[in-house]
Amino acid sequence: MSQDELLQEVTATDYKYGFYSDIETDRMDAGLSEDVIRRISAKKMEPQWMTEWRLEAYRIWLEMDEPDWANVNYQKVDFQAISYYAAPVKKQISSLDEVDPELLKTFEKLGISLNEQKRLSGVAMDIIVDSVSVATTFKKTLAEKGVIFCSMSEAIQDHPELVKKYLGTVIPRTDNYYAALNSAVFTDGSFCYIPKGVRCPMELSTYFRINEANTGQFERTLLVADEGSFVSYLEGCTAPQRDENQLHAAVVELVALDHAEIKYSTVQNWYPGDAEGKGGVYNFVTKRGICEAYAKISWTQVETGSAVTWKYPSCILKGDYSIGEFYSVALTNHHQQADTGTKMIHLGRNTKSTIISKGISAGQSHNSYRGLVRMGPRAENARNFSQCDSLLMGDRCGAHTFPYIEVKNSTARTEHEATTSKIGEDQIFYCQQRGLNMEAAIALIINGYAKEVLNQLPMEFAVEAQKLLAISLEGSVG
Amino acid sequence: MLEIRELHASIGDKEILRGVNLTVKPGEVHAIMGPNGSGKSTLSSVIAGREEYQVTSGDVLWDGKSILELAPEERAHLGLFLGFQYPVEIPGVSVSNFVKTALNAVRAARGEEALDASSMLKKMREALQLLEMDKGFLSRSLNEGFSGGEKKRNEIFQMAMLEPRLAILDETDSGLDIDALRIVAQGVNGLRSAKASFVVITHYQRLLDYIIPDVVHVLLNGRIVKAGDKSLAYALEERGYDWIKKEVE
Numbered sequence: 001m002s003q004d005e006l007l008q009e010v011t012a013t014d015y016k017y018g019f020y021s022d023i024e025t026d027r028m029d030a031g032l033s034e035d036v037i038r039r040i041s042a043k044k045m046e047p048q049w050m051t052e053w054r055l056e057a058y059r060i061w062l063e064m065d066e067p068d069w070a071n072v073n074y075q076k077v078d079f080q081a082i083s084y085y086a087a088p089v090k091k092q093i094s095s096l097d098e099v100d101p102e103l104l105k106t107f108e109k110l111g112i113s114l115n116e117q118k119r120l121s122g123v124a125m126d127i128i129v130d131s132v133s134v135a136t137t138f139k140k141t142l143a144e145k146g147v148i149f150c151s152m153s154e155a156i157q158d159h160p161e162l163v164k165k166y167l168g169t170v171i172p173r174t175d176n177y178y179a180a181l182n183s184a185v186f187t188d189g190s191f192c193y194i195p196k197g198v199r200c201p202m203e204l205s206t207y208f209r210i211n212e213a214n215t216g217q218f219e220r221t222l223l224v225a226d227e228g229s230f231v232s233y234l235e236g237c238t239a240p241q242r243d244e245n246q247l248h249a250a251v252v253e254l255v256a257l258d259h260a261e262i263k264y265s266t267v268q269n270w271y272p273g274d275a276e277g278k279g280g281v282y283n284f285v286t287k288r289g290i291c292e293a294y295a296k297i298s299w300t301q302v303e304t305g306s307a308v309t310w311k312y313p314s315c316i317l318k319g320d321y322s323i324g325e326f327y328s329v330a331l332t333n334h335h336q337q338a339d340t341g342t343k344m345i346h347l348g349r350n351t352k353s354t355i356i357s358k359g360i361s362a363g364q365s366h367n368s369y370r371g372l373v374r375m376g377p378r379a380e381n382a383r384n385f386s387q388c389d390s391l392l393m394g395d396r397c398g399a400h401t402f403p404y405i406e407v408k409n410s411t412a413r414t415e416h417e418a419t420t421s422k423i424g425e426d427q428i429f430y431c432q433q434r435g436l437n438m439e440a441a442i443a444l445i446i447n448g449y450a451k452e453v454l455n456q457l458p459m460e461f462a463v464e465a466q467k468l469l470a471i472s473l474e475g476s477v478g
Numbered sequence: 479m480l481e482i483r484e485l486h487a488s489i490g491d492k493e494i495l496r497g498v499n500l501t502v503k504p505g506e507v508h509a510i511m512g513p514n515g516s517g518k519s520t521l522s523s524v525i526a527g528r529e530e531y532q533v534t535s536g537d538v539l540w541d542g543k544s545i546l547e548l549a550p551e552e553r554a555h556l557g558l559f560l561g562f563q564y565p566v567e568i569p570g571v572s573v574s575n576f577v578k579t580a581l582n583a584v585r586a587a588r589g590e591e592a593l594d595a596s597s598m599l600k601k602m603r604e605a606l607q608l609l610e611m612d613k614g615f616l617s618r619s620l621n622e623g624f625s626g627g628e629k630k631r632n633e634i635f636q637m638a639m640l641e642p643r644l645a646i647l648d649e650t651d652s653g654l655d656i657d658a659l660r661i662v663a664q665g666v667n668g669l670r671s672a673k674a675s676f677v678v679i680t681h682y683q684r685l686l687d688y689i690i691p692d693v694v695h696v697l698l699n700g701r702i703v704k705a706g707d708k709s710l711a712y713a714l715e716e717r718g719y720d721w722i723k724k725e726v727e
Contacts, residue, residue, distance in 0.1 A: 425529075426566045432550035433526050433560050434580035434636065435587065444579060448570030448619070 028085040034058060037184055040085050044153055044187075047160060057173040057183030064177045067310075070339040071368040071400055074282060074308045077247050082217070084185045147200055148193040152220050155191035162193055166224050170253040170290045170316070178249040178310075179286040182218045186251070189220035194229040194260075203458055205234040219250040225260035225295075232263040234461060247282045248306075254289030254297055258319065261296040262289060265457050266313075267465050270305035272472075275363075277335025280307025287311065293319030293348070300456040302465045303330040303340060304472040312370065314343035317351035317382075324353040327453040329465075331446075331472050332365030332397070341371035341402075346382040346412065355386040358450050361397035362473055368400040375412035384414040391449055392422045393442075393473070443470035479504050479675060480525075480644055485536035487524045494520045496700035497536070502644065505672040509686055510679045511711060512697035513719050518679045519563060521697070522648045526560040527553050555587035557643030561633040561650050567621040573632065574602060574616035577639050584640060605638035609665045627658035634665035641669070646677045651685040663688030683711035696722055 028036065037058050041051040066076065142149055148159060155163050173183040194200050225231050235252075248270065256262050264287075273280025283306035289297040299313040315324030326342035344353035353373065361367040373384045390399035403416055423445055431441035447454065447466050454462045480502040487495040494517045502508055512518050524531050525538055527550035537544050545553055568576065582592040593601070602616060609631050621629055630650050637645050647666070651659055666676065666689050678689055686694070686708060694711045696704040698719065703726045704710065714722075 424566065427568055429528055429550060430562065430566045430568070431580075433554055433562075434576075434640070435551050435554040435584035436580060437549070437551050437583075440579070440583060444571055444576070445568055448568055451570035 028083050030083045031080050032058075032082070032084060032185070036084055040185060040187065043085060044156075046156055049160075049164065050156055053168070053173075054184050057180050058185075060173050061177065061180035061184055064180055066177050070310050070370075071366065071402070072308050072310065072337040072339050074337070077282065079181070082247065084218075085187060141201060145198050145201060146195040147198065148191065149204055150191055152186070152189040152191050152222065155222075159191070159193070162224065163191070163222070166253070166255055167222055168253075170255060170288050171251055171286050176286060178284045179251050182220060182249050182251040182286070186218040186220035189222075189250070191221070192223045192231065192233065194225045194231045196226045197228045198226075199229065200231040203232045203234055217248050219248075221250070221252040222255075223253070223262060223264070224255045225257060225262050227257045228259040229257075230261045232458065233265070234458065235264065235266045248284065250285045250287075252285070252287040252313075254287075256289060256291045256295035256297050256322075258292045259294045260292070261298075263298045264289070264300070264313075265461060266299075266301040266303075267457075267461060267468065268301065268303045268305050268309075269468060271307075272305050272334065272336050273307040275334050277307070277364075280336070281305065282308045282310075284308075284310045287313035288316065288343075289314070289324075290316045291319055291322035291324060291351075294321045295319055296323040296325070298323075298325040298327070298456070299342065300327040300453065301329070301340075302450075302453070302457070302468070303328070303338060304468055306338075307336055309336075309338040309340055311338075311340045312342055314345070315353065316345045316347065317353065317379075318347045319351075320348040321350045321352075322348055323351070326353075326355045326357070327456045328357045329360070329450040329453045329469070330358070330367055330369075331360040331469055332362070332367045333472055334363040334365060336363075336365040338366070339368040339370055341369045343372040343374070344384060345372075345374050345376070346379040346384070347376045349378065349380040349382070351379060351382045353382075353384045355384070355388070356452050357386075357388045358453055359388075359390045359399055360393070360446060360449070360469075360473075361390070361399050362393040364396045366398045366400070368402060370402040370404075372404040372406070373414050373416075374405075375407040375409050375414065377408045379409045380411050382409065382412040384412075386414070386416045388416070388418045389449070390418075390420045391446070392420065439470065439474060442473055446470065446473065479541055480677075481539040481542070482525075483537045483539070485521075485524065485538065486534045487520060487531050487536075488534055489520070489531050493534070494531075494700050495524065498697075498700070498702055500677075500695065500702060502675050502677060504643075504675055505670075506693070507670070507676045507678065507689060507691045509689075509691040509694045509711065510677060510697050510702075511681065511683075511694060511714055516697045517700040518697055519648055520700075522560055522646045522677075522679060525553075525646060526550055526558065551583070552587075554640075555584055557641075559637050559640055559642035559645040561630075561637060561645060561647040563648040563650075563652065565621050565624075565629045565633055567619070567624075569619050569622050571620045572617050573620055573635075576620050577602065577636055580636070581639055601639060605635050608638055608668045609635050610661050611635065626653035627655065630654060630658065630662055631665070634662050638665060638669060641674075643673060644675045644677070645669075646679065648679045649681065650678070651680050651682060659685060660688060683715040686711045698722060698726065 034055055037054050038051060041054055171179050173180050192204060223233060254262050254264060270281040270283060291297050297315050303309060313326060317324050324344050330338045330340050332338050341357060342355055355371060357369045359367040359369055369388045373386060375382050388401050392399055399420060401418055405414055427445055428438060428441045431444060446469050454465055457465055482498050482500040485495050485498040498521060510518055520531060524533060533546055538546055540556055578598055585592060611631060621632060633650060650662060654662060691708060694706055694708060695702045704722055
């Protein structure tokens with residue numbers, strides 16, 4: 001059954017389960033200590049090895065300093081002021097009338113259906129009923145292929161051997177400050193395993209998984225594609241999340257074994273703060289994948305949200321002939337700050353990587369591309385091509401590029417191209433003369449600029465991403 | 479349909495148009511000639527609504543109503559088209575996507591439904607034929623890497639798609655070889671009708687061999703100082719502008 005048919009079947013069905021109105025709240029007091037970590041682990045009924053793994057991460061974290069090399073300025077986080085455990089809390093909303101009208105307006109512009117709107121804004125009945133039923137039908141189809149797709153908590157219970165084997169192998173607990181913190185306190189996330197030779201029959205999306213809305217600030221994702229398998233994974237929500245959590249420190253690990261391919265697409269649209277720069281999410285994410293021989297990992301990201309972004313989805317090209325790709329559009333407006341890019345670590349022979357980064361800065365925002373291309377001594381004939389473009393709107397924003405290139409093999413080759421341009425009044429006037437208003441003109445120009453990246457996204461995602469880019473820039477020219 | 483009355487316009491504190499009068503009736507073709515710096519491009523920009531120019535006095539009427547307060551796109555929705563002297567590049571936006579977006583924006587503003595895909599394609603094919611262009615052109619990035627001739631043909635292609643009531647062609651002939659000139663002229667002539675009017679701005683009379691104007695105007699120092707039939711264009715080609723300058727003084 002195709003994904004569309006599935007959705008069709010599920011959405012066409014009337015509610016079978018009635019209302020669900022059991023509001024559960026279970027929140028730990030603020031603060032972080034070994035005891036808090038033990039309690040998190042206990043609440044989740046985790047096995048001893050997992051508890052120990054977390055505690056070790058916490059001890060590592062205590063020894064580390066918060067990084068300050070990124071080109072961003074923000075008020076440092078008080079880690080003792082955060083509550084590290086909150087069980088799913090469903091907002092008690094029974095109809096759309098109670099939802100922030102601002103949010104609904106945005107939904108309308110995005111063209112999101114009414115049911116979808118309810119789901120996204122947390123109208124209780126629809127979340128529960130819809131997602132449970134969708135997820136169940138969905139899981140059956142995947143199970144037939146042997147694909148495991150569940151929450152990280154479930155995986156720890158049901159597939160401990162897989163979790164033990166791969167967790168922390170791509171991003172060790174010692175990797176960086178936020179990764180160590182995440183390893184100690186993560187509450188949930190997604191786990192996915194594609195067996196040998198299986199082509200995952202549908203695009204996997206966190207969208208369909210239950211409890212997704214509340215995985216919290218410290219999300220942990222692990223995706224393993226066994227030999228010769230293929231999976232396309234979509235992350236994130238394309239509607240604005242009015243999240244109150246200040247800090248998001250997620251970790252995503254991808255493992256692509258020999259001849260496997262993983263395509264990982266993200267549309268990130270957390271609350272960016274208001275036009276004056278008040279509020280907004282700090283998004284400090286560590287994402288990395290490892291490619292064995294002939295494997296391929298492709299990261300595509302459209303980043304429009306968050307007040308501060310610190311994010312470098314990377315590829316370790318360990319196996320010979322493996323391929324890494326990074327396609328990114330990062331848009332900042334108002335007072336947003338983004339320091340984002342990628343690392344391509346070429347270890348194997350004949351490895352290939354491509355980096356296409358498109359930054360768009362508007363308002364008084366700052367947008368930095370930071371990238372590392374490293375060719376190891378064994379990386380015979382390795383190739384990299386990087387293209388980093390920046391587009392400026394107005395004269396109060398900034399675009400910065402920090403490319404690092406390290407080559408330790410004389411047969412390896414890297415190319416780096418960079419451009420900076422401005423949306424010209426000439427371009428806007430040209431579009432207006434043909435009948436487009438200013439906002440439509442800017443949307444058209446921006447989408448043209450970002451086209452190489454948007455083309456990498458699955459179709460429906462690309463359409464929403466296009467609208468999102470336009471909405472994020474509303475009011476930025478005038 | 480278009481009436482310009484005593485139009486004064488400036489950029490910064492420099493006055494460029496100093497009392498232009500011009501009336502264009504439906505179906506007419508007017509040529510505006512003049513030396514460099516006489517205000518030809520300013521005139522077309524002001525009519526199209528470009529913001530850098532301030533209209534200090536006078537008026538531009540469309541069907542008897544002033545359009546000076548309208549945004550550029552609102553003027554386009556009325557059926558005004560400007561063929562640019564230097565069309566801009568918009569990387570990543572294909573010609574077909576651009577034209578489709580533009581045409582549907584105009585239709586929406588007029589309360590018409592968006593054109594369905596097959597009608598849109600059919601219309602594009604017809605326009606391409608008129609301009610002797612092949613289909614591959616549609617998928618290219620707008621004006622990016624286009625030759626001078628291709629850019630100008632692209633302007634006429636868009637004009638054919640949008641079917642304006644009044645098209646101003648700003649030095650569409652400059653930089654064109656004789657074949658491209660013939661094709662562009664063919665495009666314009668194919669669109670001539672009792673309803674469509676044209677204002678052709680040019681330096682040279684050779685375009686007017688192909689697009690026969692009803693009236694030729696001479697713009698000098700921000701004013702239309704002389705009007706005549708096609709023979710005026712020949713006289714200018716032969717004798718330059720000095721004799722007119724003297725005549726005016």
